[in-house]
Amino acid sequence: MQTLTAFLLAERTERDATILPILRKALEGERLPFDDIVALLKSPDLLSMGMAANEIRFRLHPEPIVTYVVSRNINYTNVCVDYCSFCAFYRPPGHKEGYVLPLESSCKRCRKPLNWAPRKS
Numbered sequence: 001m002q003t004l005t006a007f008l009l010a011e012r013t014e015r016d017a018t019i020l021p022i023l024r025k026a027l028e029g030e031r032l033p034f035d036d037i038v039a040l041l042k043s044p045d046l047l048s049m050g051m052a053a054n055e056i057r058f059r060l061h062p063e064p065i066v067t068y069v070v071s072r073n074i075n076y077t078n079v080c081v082d083y084c085s086f087c088a089f090y091r092p093p094g095h096k097e098g099y100v101l102p103l104e105s106s107c108k109r110c111r112k113p114l115n116w117a118p119r120k121s
């Protein structure tokens, strides 16, 4: 029996055709080899990947419960020497907008409760 996602993937010509066989393999439960994973990482077709991932998730966990990890990035400094091309956050050492938080301030941020409460929908 064809799954809903597989049907949608097969019928949508605007999708990235190069990843469809890979997504079909994933939907059939195959473990993806390295080259397939690289192809997925290079594809702009997030919608098809999201649809496939969502179907696999529901197969594995059909119960209507979704959990997330809430993480906190303390950002104790914006001084960095890596200069990633996409980053607008870093300041090079010695820059007037560079900062390093004192340890006490970082610890205070760690202890601060999250202003976030889970919602049930």
Ligand code: SF4
Binding pocket: 080, 081, 082, 083, 084, 087, 088, 089, 090
């Ligand atoms: S993302 Fe920004 S802060 Fe992080 S390593 Fe790259 S340049 Fe540094």
